[in-house]
Amino acid sequence: MSSTVQCNNCGAMMTPQWDGRVYTCPFCKTQMQVAIGADQIAAGMAIDLANVEAFMTKLATTLSQGFTEHTQIQSNGAHVLSIEIHLDPDHFHVHREGQHAVATIKKVVRGVALRTKTVSLDLWYTQLTQALATHANTNARAAWVLGQIGTGSSGR
Numbered sequence: 001m002s003s004t005v006q007c008n009n010c011g012a013m014m015t016p017q018w019d020g021r022v023y024t025c026p027f028c029k030t031q032m033q034v035a036i037g038a039d040q041i042a043a044g045m046a047i048d049l050a051n052v053e054a055f056m057t058k059l060a061t062t063l064s065q066g067f068t069e070h071t072q073i074q075s076n077g078a079h080v081l082s083i084e085i086h087l088d089p090d091h092f093h094v095h096r097e098g099q100h101a102v103a104t105i106k107k108v109v110r111g112v113a114l115r116t117k118t119v120s121l122d123l124w125y126t127q128l129t130q131a132l133a134t135h136a137n138t139n140a141r142a143a144w145v146l147g148q149i150g151t152g153s154s155g156r
C-alpha cells in the first residue's frame with residue numbers, strides 16, 4: 001500500500017505528520033488532511049436521517065465524488081432510488097420504499113455473500129461511516145474528498 005501524497009499546490013511529495021492524518025509539503029508548507037475518522041465523516045455529511053429524500057441525495061452526491069469505484073447509484077433524474085456501496089467485506093445497500101428507506105448490510109468474503117441483515121437507517125449509517133473512514137485511510141483521494149466536506153461545513 002503506497003502512502004505517498006502529492007502536494008496539490010506545487011506537486012512535491014508531502015511528509016506525513018505524527019498522527020498520519022495530516023501531510024505537510026516541505027517546499028511550500030501546504031497542509032493537507034488525508035485521513036479522517038468516522039465521526040468527522042458523519043459530521044461533515046451532516047445528514048438528516050429523518051429526511052429520506054435529502055439523505056439519499058446527499059449520500060449519493062458525496063459517494064460519487066470520493067468513492068465512485070465502490071458505489072452504484074440508481075436514480076430517476078435527481079431522484080435517488082438506491083445506493084450500493086462495496087467496501088469489502090461489507091456491502092451496504094439502501095433503497096427507497098415509498099417515504100421510507102430500507103437499509104441492509106451484507107457480509108461478502110471472497111465474492112461469496114455470507115449473510116444479509118436488514119438494519120435501522122441510523123445503525124446502517126454509523127457502520128457505513130466507519131467503513132468509509134477505514135477505507136479512506138488507505139486511499140488518499142477518498143480521504144481528501146471526505147476531508148473537504150468535513151472542513152467545509154463544520155468550520156473546523
Ligand SMILES: [Zn+2]
Pocket residue numbers: 007008009010011012025026027028029030
Ligand atoms: Zn507544495
